[in-house]
Amino acid sequence: MNAADLxxxxxxxxxxxxxxxxxxxxxxxxxxxxxxxxxxxFEVFTRRLPEGRRYGVVAGTGRVLDAVExxxxxxxxxxxxxxxxxxxxxxxxxxADYRFRGDIRGYPEGEVYFPGSPILRxxxxxxxxxxLETVILSILNHDSAVAAAASRMAVAAGDRPLIxxxxxxxxxxxAVAAARAAYVGGFTSTSDxxxxxxxxxxxxxxxxxxxxxxxxxxxxxxxxxxxxLGGGTTLLVDTxxxxxxxxxxxxxxxxELGAVRIDSGDLLLLAHRVRQQLDDLGATKTKIVVTxxxxxxxxxxxxAAPVDAYGVGTQLVTxxxxxxxxxxxxxxARADEAGPDAPLRPVAKKSMGGKTSIGGRKWAARRPDAAxxxxxxxxxxxxxxxxxxxxxxxxxxVRGGEVVAREPLDAVRDRHAAARAGLPLSAxxxxxxxxxxxxxxx
Amino acid sequence: MNAADLxxxxxxxxxxxxxxxxxxxxxxxxxxxxxxxxxxxFEVFTRRLPEGRRYGVVAGTGRVLDAVExxxxxxxxxxxxxxxxxxxxxxxxxxADYRFRGDIRGYPEGEVYFPGSPILRxxxxxxxxxxLETVILSILNHDSAVAAAASRMAVAAGDRPLIxxxxxxxxxxxAVAAARAAYVGGFTSTSDxxxxxxxxxxxxxxxxxxxxxxxxxxxxxxxxxxxxLGGGTTLLVDTxxxxxxxxxxxxxxxxELGAVRIDSGDLLLLAHRVRQQLDDLGATKTKIVVTxxxxxxxxxxxxAAPVDAYGVGTQLVTxxxxxxxxxxxxxxARADEAGPDAPLRPVAKKSMGGKTSIGGRKWAARRPDAAxxxxxxxxxxxxxxxxxxxxxxxxxxVRGGEVVAREPLDAVRDRHAAARAGLPLSAxxxxxxxxxxxxxxx
Numbered sequence: 001m002n003a004a005d006l007x008x009x010x011x012x013x014x015x016x017x018x019x020x021x022x023x024x025x026x027x028x029x030x031x032x033x034x035x036x037x038x039x040x041x042f043e044v045f046t047r048r049l050p051e052g053r054r055y056g057v058v059a060g061t062g063r064v065l066d067a068v069e070x071x072x073x074x075x076x077x078x079x080x081x082x083x084x085x086x087x088x089x090x091x092x093x094x095x096a097d098y099r100f101r102g103d104i105r106g107y108p109e110g111e112v113y114f115p116g117s118p119i120l121r122x123x124x125x126x127x128x129x130x131x132l133e134t135v136i137l138s139i140l141n142h143d144s145a146v147a148a149a150a151s152r153m154a155v156a157a158g159d160r161p162l163i164x165x166x167x168x169x170x171x172x173x174x175a176v177a178a179a180r181a182a183y184v185g186g187f188t189s190t191s192d193x194x195x196x197x198x199x200x201x202x203x204x205x206x207x208x209x210x211x212x213x214x215x216x217x218x219x220x221x222x223x224x225x226x227x228x229l230g231g232g233t234t235l236l237v238d239t240x241x242x243x244x245x246x247x248x249x250x251x252x253x254x255x256e257l258g259a260v261r262i263d264s265g266d267l268l269l270l271a272h273r274v275r276q277q278l279d280d281l282g283a284t285k286t287k288i289v290v291t292x293x294x295x296x297x298x299x300x301x302x303x304a305a306p307v308d309a310y311g312v313g314t315q316l317v318t319x320x321x322x323x324x325x326x327x328x329x330x331x332x333a334r335a336d337e338a339g340p341d342a343p344l345r346p347v348a349k350k351s352m353g354g355k356t357s358i359g360g361r362k363w364a365a366r367r368p369d370a371a372x373x374x375x376x377x378x379x380x381x382x383x384x385x386x387x388x389x390x391x392x393x394x395x396x397x398v399r400g401g402e403v404v405a406r407e408p409l410d411a412v413r414d415r416h417a418a419a420r421a422g423l424p425l426s427a428x429x430x431x432x433x434x435x436x437x438x439x440x441x442x
Numbered sequence: 443m444n445a446a447d448l449x450x451x452x453x454x455x456x457x458x459x460x461x462x463x464x465x466x467x468x469x470x471x472x473x474x475x476x477x478x479x480x481x482x483x484f485e486v487f488t489r490r491l492p493e494g495r496r497y498g499v500v501a502g503t504g505r506v507l508d509a510v511e512x513x514x515x516x517x518x519x520x521x522x523x524x525x526x527x528x529x530x531x532x533x534x535x536x537x538a539d540y541r542f543r544g545d546i547r548g549y550p551e552g553e554v555y556f557p558g559s560p561i562l563r564x565x566x567x568x569x570x571x572x573x574l575e576t577v578i579l580s581i582l583n584h585d586s587a588v589a590a591a592a593s594r595m596a597v598a599a600g601d602r603p604l605i606x607x608x609x610x611x612x613x614x615x616x617a618v619a620a621a622r623a624a625y626v627g628g629f630t631s632t633s634d635x636x637x638x639x640x641x642x643x644x645x646x647x648x649x650x651x652x653x654x655x656x657x658x659x660x661x662x663x664x665x666x667x668x669x670x671l672g673g674g675t676t677l678l679v680d681t682x683x684x685x686x687x688x689x690x691x692x693x694x695x696x697x698e699l700g701a702v703r704i705d706s707g708d709l710l711l712l713a714h715r716v717r718q719q720l721d722d723l724g725a726t727k728t729k730i731v732v733t734x735x736x737x738x739x740x741x742x743x744x745x746a747a748p749v750d751a752y753g754v755g756t757q758l759v760t761x762x763x764x765x766x767x768x769x770x771x772x773x774x775a776r777a778d779e780a781g782p783d784a785p786l787r788p789v790a791k792k793s794m795g796g797k798t799s800i801g802g803r804k805w806a807a808r809r810p811d812a813a814x815x816x817x818x819x820x821x822x823x824x825x826x827x828x829x830x831x832x833x834x835x836x837x838x839x840v841r842g843g844e845v846v847a848r849e850p851l852d853a854v855r856d857r858h859a860a861a862r863a864g865l866p867l868s869a870x871x872x873x874x875x876x877x878x879x880x881x882x883x884x
Contacts, residue, residue, distance in 0.1 A: 017639050019609075019634075019636075020609055020635070021633050021638075022633065022649055023647075024635070025671055026667075028671070029649075029666045029669070030656065030666065032669060033662070035666065038656060042652070077639070080635075086645065088670075126652075130650075133650075133652075134634075135614055138609055138613060139613075142613040142614075167576050168579035171581075171585075171615065171616035173460075173616065192461075193459040193460075193463055193528070196526065207464055207468055207471075208575075209773070210482075210773035211468045214477050214480060214789075216778065224471045225468075227471070229467055233467075238791075323612075323760045330651070331651070331655045331656065334656055349680075350681070
C-alpha cells in the first residue's frame with residue numbers, strides 16, 4: 001500500500017516548496033556570479049541543548065531522506081515561481097533539472113547528540129546543497145524535539161508501555177511525525193491512525209467521555225463497548241463516580257476486563273484505590289491506564305503506583321517545554337572554484353553575538369572510558385586519532401544522490417535505547433543539569 | 443493552479459486518518475448498540491487561556507472546513523482499517539459511505555476568544571460528529587496558538603511589518619499552517635514558499651551567511667547579490683564586521699539599497715549605529731531589518747530603535763511559550779433516540795478533577811459597555827436576551843454538510859484586527875494578566 005496512491009498527505013510527494021524564499025534567490029545570485037558550482041559542505045548542529053537537558057536525540061533522518069529524494073521542481077511549482085517573479089528564467093531552467101546528486105552523511109537516526117555534534121553533513125555544489133536547508137532543519141528540529149521528550153518519558157516509565165496520544169494537540173501532519181519520533185524515543189504505540197498507516201506503528205485506543213454521555217447510563221455505555229469490542233477492551237471510568245464505574249465495569253465485562261482508564265483527578269490516589277477495588281473484585285489482571293496532561297515528571301511520580309500504562313499527549317508533542325531544537329545548517333567549507341576536485345577551504349561567520357561557528361568538515365567520535373561508558377563527544381576537523389577510529393559516529397546516508405541507508409523504524413528505536421544505555425547514568429536523571437558528555441574539539 | 447494536482451501535500455486530499463483510533467471503535471460500539479444515530483451536539487472550547495494571556499485568537503477555521511469536506515474513507519484507507527482489524531465489517535461499510543452531512547457553527551476565524559467561549563459547534567448524528575474530533579482539535583489547537591503569538595507580536599510591532607521566518611523551526615507542513623495563522627494574527631509576509639503557493643501570502647527573503655561565506659570576500663558576495671537581484675535587495679551585514687559591511691553595501695548598491703539585515707549582536711545598539719551610518723552615507727531610505735530569536739518582548743524593546751521590519755521565527759511558530767491551546771471537543775447535548783427531531787438533552791461529565799464542563803447547546807455574545815468597548819463574554823444555553831441579540835458571535839459555517847462560509851484570508855486578518863481593537867485597552871498589554879474579558883454564564 002502506498003500513501004502517495006491514496007493522495008494521503010503523509011508521504012512527501014514534492015518537498016521543493018518547503019523552502020525559504022532566500023534559498024532560491026541566493027541560488028539565482030550564485031548562478032549569476034559563477035559561484036554556484038563551488039563544492040560546499042554544510043553541517044547541521046546545535047550550539048546548545050535546551051536548558052537543563054542532558055542529551056539530545058537525533059530523529060527525523062529517515063524523513064530527511066524521503067524529503068531529499070522528493071525535492072523536485074515540477075511544472076506547477078515552476079509556474080508559481082515564475083508568476084511570482086521569485087527567480088529569473090535561467091534559475092527556473094536550472095531548477096527544472098534539479099535533483100540532489102551530492103552526498104549526505106550524519107549521525108544515524110536514534111543516536112544521542114550534544115552541543116556541536118555534527119548531526120548531518122551535506123556535500124555537493126553550493127547550489128544543490130543550499131536549497132535543502134529549510135526542509136532539513138524543519139524535519140530535524142521538530143522530530144528531534146519530540147524524540148528527546150519521548151526518551152525522557154521512556155526513562156521515567158521504565159518497563160511500562162507509553163501510548164502516544166497527542167494528535168489533537170499539534171498540527172495534523174506534525175502529529176504523524178511526532179508519533180514516529182515518539183516511537184524512536186521509546187513509546188510503544190500511538191492513537192494516531194495516520195501514523196499507523198504511514199509508519200506501521202502499533203495503534204491503540206480506549207474510549208472517550210462522549211461515548212458514556214451518549215448512552216442513557218454508564219452501564220449502558222460499558223455494555224455497548226464490551227458487546228462490540230470484547231472484554232479485553234479498556235473502559236473509561238471517570239465520567240461520573242470512579243468507584244461505581246469500576247464496580248459496573250467488572251460486573252459487565254467480567255474479571256477478564258482488559259483495562260480501565262483514569263483521565264482526571266489525583267492519579268496516584270486513584271490508581272491505588274482502583275487497583276485495590278479491581279483485586280477485591282477478582283479482576284487481578286485488569287490493567288490500569290492513566291492519562292491527563294502527563295509529562296516525564298508526572299510519570300516518574302507514579303512509579304510506585306499500580307499503573308500499567310501511560311497515555312501522553314500535549315507534553316510529548318510539544319517537546320515537554322522545548323517544542324523545537326536549535327539546529328542550524330551552516331556552510332563550513334567550500335572550494336575557491338567550481339569542479340569536484342577543487343580543494344576545500346574552511347569558512348565560518350566571524351561576527352559578534354555568539355553565533356560564530358567552527359569552520360571545516362568534521363568527524364565525530366564518542367570516547368568511552370575504561371569501563372566502556374561514554375565520557376566525551378569528540379569533534380575534530382583533521383585526521384581521526386587512531387584510538388577513536390572505532391568510535392566514530394558519522395555514517396553514510398546518501399551517496400551521489402542515492403539513498404543508501406534506509407532502515408526499519410524498529411532498528412532506529414533499538415539504536416536509541418542502546419545509545420542512551422551507553423551514556424553515564426546521570427544522563428537519565430530527570431533533574432536539570434549540564435549535558436552529560438562534554439564536547440571536546442580537536 | 444491546484445495544489446492537489448501538484449501532489450503537493452499542503453492541501454488536504456483525505457483527512458480521514460488524522461484521527462485517533464478510539465473515534466472509530468466508539469463508532470463501532472455505537473453502531474452496534476443502536477445509539478450511533480442519536481442527534482448530538484459537540485462543542486469546542488478551552489477551560490483556560492495560557493497563563494498570563496489576555497485573549498485567544500480563533501485560527502484554523504478555514505482549514506477545518508477543508509478537512510471536513512475531505513474527510514472520506516477511500517478503498518486504501520478501508521483496506522488498512524480492515525487489515526489492522528481496527529473496526530468490524532459493518533463499520534467499514536458505514537465508513538465507505540461517510541461524508542459529514544450535519545451542521546457546523548462557530549466563531550468566525552480571526553475572532554478573539556476567552557475561557558468557555560464556544561468556538562465551534564458540530565451538530566449531527568453521534569456517529570458523523572464524533573469522527574471529526576481529532577482533526578478539528580489538531581487544526582484549531584495548532585493554528586490558534588500561533589495566531590495568538592502573532593497577534594501579540596503585531597501589537598508590539600505597531601505599524602512596522604512582521605516577516606514570518608519560522609519554517610525551519612517546526613514541522614514542514616505545520617510551517618505552512620503557521621504562516622497562515624501568523625498572517626491572520628497580523629504578520630505581513632512569510633519566507634515560506636509553500637505558504638505563498640497554498641494561501642497566496644506574500645513571500646519575502648533576504649540572504650544567509652552562507653552566501654557571503656561562499657564568495658571570496660563580503661564585497662564579492664554583495665556585488666553578486668546586487669547584480670542579480672537589484673539594488674532593492676536586502677543585504678545581510680553581520681557576517682564579519684557590521685560597520686565595514688554597511689560601508690561596502692552602500693558603496694556597491696548605491697544609496698538606493700533596499701535594506702540591510704542584522705541577525706546577531708545587540709540589536710538595539712546596532713540599529714542605532716547602522717541607521718546613523720546609513721544616513722551619513724546618504725542611504726536615508728535604506729531600511730533596517732532585524733532578526734535573531736525575536737519574541738513580542740524583544741520586538742517591544744526595539745520600539746524606539748530605528749528598525750523598519752522584524753523577522754520572527756522560533757517564537758512565532760512555537761506560540762511564544764504556548765505551542766498548543768487546550769481546546770477540547772465535548773459532547774454537550776444529545777437525543778435519547780435516533781432521528782432528526784428527537785429533543786436534545788444536555789449532558790456533561792460530572793467527575794472530580796476540574797475537567798467538568800457545562801452541558802447544553804450554547805450561544806455566545808460579547809457585551810459592549812456604553813462606549814462600545816467589550817466588557818464581557820456572555821455564554822448561555824437558553825434564549826438569547828434581546829439586548830445581546832445584535833452582539834452574537836456564532837455564525838453558520840457548514841449547513842447539511844455543505845460549507846457556506848468560505849472567505850479570503852485578508853477578510854480573516856481584518857476581522858482579527860477589528861476584534862482586537864474592540865477589546866479594552868489592557869488587552870494589548872504584553873505583561874501577564876487575567877483574561878481581559880470575564881466570561882459570564884447565563
